[in-house]
Amino acid sequence: MTFKVFIDGRHGTTGLKIDERLAGRQDIEILTIPEDKRKDTAVKAEFINAADVVFLCLPDAASRESVALLAPDNTRTRFLDASTAHRTHPDWVYGLPELHGQRGRIRSSQRVAVPGxxxxxxxxxxxxxxxxxxxxxxxxxxxxxxxxxxxxxxxxxxxxxxxxxxxxxxxxxxxxxxxxxxxxxxxxxxxxxxxxxxxxxxxxxxxxxxxxxxxxxxxxxxxxxxxxxxxxxxxxxxxxxxxxxxxxxxxxxxxxxxxxxxxxxxxxxxxxxxxxxxxxxxxxxxxxxxxLGKGASGAAIQCMNIMLGLDESTSLSA
Known part of the structure; x- marks a missing residue:
């Protein structure tokens, strides 16, 4: 099975590392927004709602704006937010799988906040x-x-x-x-x-x-x-x-x-x-x-693997 992934903020430090770590994976299709459409909100909304997983590698305010673009009836697209916007938000799960009980919460969540x-x-x-x-x-x-x-x-x-x-x-x-x-x-x-x-x-x-x-x-x-x-x-x-x-x-x-x-x-x-x-x-x-690994992109991909029911070490090295 192939999963569609959209990296919102792909050109930032964390976004680039996520893109690099996912390169070559046969089970991942990276959705790439055209360069001239990156700031077009309607186009971004289309990409977000077409994805199985959206990585948010953005400033806090921009992350909140991107989450708001999810269609109300969309229960399929799952978010992984690398900003600080949602790390203590009650509707988001904290993405540190090694804490007892957290792995199961990550697996079943639609919204996971990647730790700082x-x-x-x-x-x-x-x-x-x-x-x-x-x-x-x-x-x-x-x-x-x-x-x-x-x-x-x-x-x-x-x-x-x-x-x-x-x-x-x-x-x-x-x-x-x-x-x-x-x-x-x-x-x-x-x-x-x-x-x-x-x-x-x-x-x-x-x-x-x-x-x-x-x-x-x-x-x-x-x-x-x-x-x-x-x-x-x-x-x-x-x-x-x-x-x-x-x-x-x-x-x-x-x-x-x-x-x-x-x-x-x-x-x-x-x-x-x-x-x-x-x-x-x-x-x-x-x-x-x-x-940039367990402190950012690696942690984000580990959580993505868990959310998609994959081996959580896929494309990661210990």
């Missing part, structure tokens, strides 16, 4: 521990993320790649979103069931792609003072037998690079690696993945 890249790492680390009662829902979480510049879209990519001689300020890692109101915070809070938003400080580096999301904890302020080994064991149990989420050995072991944890190891895959480091006082949770 930073949020994916935080939620994979934190949600199972909060759900198990190892960390309370009112805990004052801090989290930081080191990411490649591709996550910033075409404008940021151009700022790093157009001029071969970058200023010193861009050679250094740079904090951003310093208003402390990053757009991924609402989904971090909602999906993990937290009473308060975490304090989140993202950092962009002078490399194209790859991501490390880390959550520092102090054992003495956690109920029961759980050890790093306790948290590691819970994560390993939770993600046992998952194809795309791997809990690495406690402390990293031989998976580290001479004691370092690079952000780029999972690039080109849909794999997320979870790490737990710690001593008697402090614990560090870290998630490593490709911000």
């Amino acid at each position: 890249c930073h949020a994916s790492g935080f939620i994979l680390l934190v949600q199972p521990l909060v759900a198990a009662g190892l960390i309370p829902a009112d805990f004052p979480f801090n989290t930081y993320s080191v990411t490649g510049y591709s996550g910033g879209g075409k404008e940021m990519i151009a700022s790093y790649e157009t001029d071969p001689s970058l200023p010193d300020s861009m050679l250094s890692p740079r904090f951003y979103a310093l208003g402390l109101a990053h757009k991924h915070l609402p989904e971090m809070q909602a999906i993990c069931g937290l009473q308060y938003k975490p304090l989140f400080t993202p950092i962009v580096g002078n490399f194209a792609q790859g991501m490390l999301v880390s959550v520092p904890l102090q054992s003495r302020v956690l109920p029961g003072k759980p050890t790093a080994a306790t948290l590691h064991a819970k994560l390993a149990e939770y993600y046992d037998n998952e194809t795309f989420v791997r809990v690495m050995p406690l402390g990293g072991g031989e998976t580290l690079d001479a004691g370092f944890l690079p952000a780029t190891t999972c690039n080109g895959t849909n794999r997320a690696e979870l790490f737990v480091f710690g001593n008697a006082e402090h614990i560090l949770l870290s998630a490593r993945f490709d911000n």
